[in-house]
Amino acid sequence: MKILQVGLGNNPGGMEAFVMNYYRELSRQGISFDFLCMYEKIAYEEEIKSLGGRVFYVPNVKKDYIGYVKQVRQLLNREKYDVVHVNMLSAANIVPLRLAHEAGVKKVFAHSHNASAPGLVRKVMDRWNRGKIATYATLKLACGEAAGRWLFGNASFEKGEVTLVSNAIDVDKYVFSSEKRDKIRQELGLEGKFVIGHVGRFDLQKNHEGLIHIFGEVVKQDSQAVLCLVGDGGLRESTEEKIRASGLAANVVFAGIRQDTEALFSAFDVFVLPSLFEGLPFTMLEAQANGLSCVVSDTITREAAVLEDHVESLSLDVPYSLWAETILKHKNEKRKDEGVIREKLADAHFDIKKEAGRLLALYEE
Template identity: 25%
Template structure:
C-alpha cells in the first residue's frame, strides 16, 4: 500500500482547500494510506473524511515574519517526513509548494507540487519568480489546472507535469433544475479577486432591459459593506441581493437561469464548474490563467467577456438571457471533470511519480 502525505496551510474555506479535502477522501477510498498535514487548524474547516489521518505543524497559528514562518515550517515538515516515511508528499499553493520541495531535499520521498492559481500573481516579485522558475522544478512532479499556467514554468517542470481539472461532486450533476426566469446567481468570497463590484455594475445595465431580473450573490467577505453601498447607490435594493455564505450551493443553482463569474483571475474556478455540471447556462470573464476559456472551449467562447469590462459582461449576460437555453451544452462540457475521471487521472499520475516515470507524462 502506498503512503501519501498531503500538505496545505489550512482547510479553512477556499477552492484549493476543498479540492485537497476531496482528493484525500478519494485517495483513502482507493486504498492509499493518506495523511493530511496542515500548518495550523482553521476556525471553519471543511469536514475531513474520518479515515484520513490529520496532523498539524503548529497547534496554534504562529504569527512570525515570513522568514521565521517558512524556516520553522520547513523544519517541522522535514521532521514529519522522516518520522512518517511516506512514498510521496503532495503540496498545494505557493508557500506549501516551496516548503515541500525544501523539506524533502535528500530524503527518499517523492515530491509533487500543485499550482492552484494564476502564477503571475502566485509567484509575483523577485522572490516568487525565484521559487517558481528555479526551486519548483526540483520537485518530482507538478499538477497544473490549465495550459496557460503550465506554460509559465520552465520546460524542466513542464516535462514532468500533468494538467488535471478539479473534480465536481456528483450532487451537482444530479441537480433537477427549476429555473426562475431572470434569476442570476454567483458564488464566491466577497473579496477583490472575485470582483463582484463589476458584476453588480453589469447587472445594473442588464436591469434596464430586464427589470424583472434578480442577482443573488452567495458568499461572505470583507467587501460586504462596500458592495452594500454600491447596490444602494445604483438603486438595486431588492434586486441585487447579498445572500451570505451557503453550504448548499447545489440548491442555490437549482433555480438559477444564469450563473456569472466576474473574477479578475482564477486558477480553475470551482463555482463555475459546479454551475456547468448542474446544467446552468454560464457567463464568465476571460480571466487568467485561462480556466474559464479552457472549460468553455470553442463551442461556448461567446460566453466570455474581457476582465474589468462591465459593458462587455452585461452584453454577454444579455445574450445568455435572451438566447436559446443552452444548459445542456455546459453539462456536456462538465463531463470532463466528473469525479471518477478526475480521481482516476490523479491516481495514475501519482503512481507514475512514485515509480519514477513522471517525465513526459
C-alpha cells in the same frame, strides 16, 4: 501509502475543492490523506476527519517562520510520507517543497492552481522562488495549460515536464434538480426572479467590483433581476458597502459560505464570472454540469468552456452595458441536456470518477 496534502486554507475555495473532490473519490478506494494547516481551522475539517484524514497544525509561516520550519520538519521525519503534494497559488512560499526534499521524501509534487499572483510582495517572492521549484519537486502538476505555463514557464511546459491534473468534479452531484431549485428559491426569496449567480471568495481575483458595475447595468434593463453572491472573504464587507452605495442592496443576496452549492446552481438562471485571472475555475465547471450558461471574462482559459455554445467570454475592457446585454440574453433559457453534459465533461477529463484513477497512478508510480 502515506500522502500529505499541503496548501489548503481555512476558506473553501477552488484549490480546497480540488483536493476534496479527489479525496472523496479516493477514500472509497481506501486511500487516506493527511493535511498540513497553518490556520486555526482548515476548510472541510469535519469532512476530512470523517473520511479518516488527519490534520496537523503548525505555525503560520508568515508569522513564525522558525516555528513553522521546526514543526514541519518534525512531522516529515516522524511520519515518513511517500508523497508530499504541495498545492500552490504561486511560488511565494516554496518552503514546504524544500523541507520535503530535505527530508528525503521520494515524491514531492508542486501543483499550480492559479495563473497570476496578486500583491507586490507576493509577486516579488513568486519571481524569486520560481527557479528553485525544479530543485525540490519531483513532479510538476497543473490544473490546466494556463496555470502550468504561468508557474513553471513556457519552456518547461513545451518540454512536457508539466502533467495536467484536471479540476474534476462529481457530475452526479451537480445535475440540475427542480426540487432543489424550488427549495433554494423559496429559502432566499428568489421566486419569480431572474437570478444571476456567482460563487467565489471575496478577494481581488474574483473582481466583485466589476461584477457590481455589470449588475447595475442589468438592473437598468430588468428591475426584478437578483444577484446571488455565494462565498466569503476579506473583501466581503467593502463589497457590501459598494452595493449599498450603488443602490442595489434590494437586488443582491449574500448567501455566505454554503455546503450545498449544487442546490444553489439549480436556483440560478445564469452564471457570471468576471475574474481578473484564474487557473481553471471549478465553479464554472460546476455551473456547466448543472446545465447553466456562463458569461465569463476572457482571462479564463477556454479549457474550462466544456459546453462551448453555453459559454460566452467577454473582455474586461468592453462596456459594462455589453456584459449586461449578454447576460440578459440568457433569461428564460432552457438548460443543456443532461446526457450531453455528462458526455462532454467526461471527454474533457472533468469527471472525477475517471480522473481520480489518474492521480492515484501518479502517487503510485
